[in-house]
Amino acid sequence: MxxxxxxxxxxxxxxxxxxxxxxxxxxxxxxxxxxxxxxxxxxxxxxxxxxxxxxxxxxxxxDDKLDMDARLRASRTAKTGRARLEAFVAMWCAYLPQIYCVARPLLDMAPKDAEASAAWAQRMVDLREGCEAAVLALDNDGDLSPHLDPETATDLLWTILSVNTWENLVLIREWSQEDYEERMVDTARRLLTSDT
The missing domain is CATH 1.10.10 (Arc Repressor Mutant, subunit A)
Structure with a gap:
């Protein structure tokens, strides 16, 4: 070229x-x-x-401009499973409003466009892998809730971190972005860790 x-x-x-x-x-x-x-x-x-x-x-x-590798560093280098979970959820929640301008149009196109659908599906695979890494770190520390296996815990975390959840809480219910981030970190901790 x-x-x-x-x-x-x-x-x-x-x-x-x-x-x-x-x-x-x-x-x-x-x-x-x-x-x-x-x-x-x-x-x-x-x-x-x-x-x-x-x-x-x-x-x-x-994605390149927002430097995902740098954003994920705190999660990837966390010393405990809890710290990894909290860092990952906080990072993703702060990232959502920054990518929403491209995420929503891609989501809208996905049902009618195979290329858009594949691109969105890959993004969801990537998100699920991040969720799985956080859950496995919890499990390795013995901190995963005894009521959850790692796959179920990953599915739950992946679902609550969806674009649709952010839209519902921030855009429709008008939570502040700060409240959303704090509550999602707290929700993930309460849902997935063993002391709750």
Whole structure:
């Protein structure tokens, strides 16, 4: 790919991210992206197969910008299972409002677009793996609730950390983001650890 081609592709991705971040969400059209990027709609199709492809590229660009590896460091280096659980839940809860601008349009497209569906499914696999690592750390410390096996505990944690749960509590029920984060960490601790 030539330097000009790479620059154009990057401009398209940044334009899509700006439009998505502005709150346009699922209403963002390729013609809007083209106009914002200062390219023709035809130019978009030279770099991307579809609207879903643009959205997936924007999602990956946002992930890179938000540096997931750095965000996960506290969880991955925690000394105890409880500390790992709390760090992971806190990180994910703080991350959700930052990725919501791309998560919701991807979720909206998933039922009708195989590529968007696959991209969303992979994100959910990644989230579940993070939940599983936190649960296994608890289990290894002997701190997992005796009423739960690791697989069930992982499923429960994965479910309560969903985008839909964040939407229901923060957007619909109007919890503050701070309350949401504190209550989710507390809920995960109470649900999954052995002393409750």
């Amino acid at each position: 030539s330097k000009n081609s790479t620059l154009t592709r990057d401009r398209i991705i940044q334009a899509a991210l700006q439009l998505l971040s502005s709150g346009a969400g699922s209403a963002v059209r390729l013609s809007d992206v083209a106009k914002k990027a200062g390219v023709s709609r035809q130019a978009i199709y030279l770099h991307f197969k579809s609207r879903a492809d643009v959205l997936i590229a924007a999602t990956k660009a946002l």
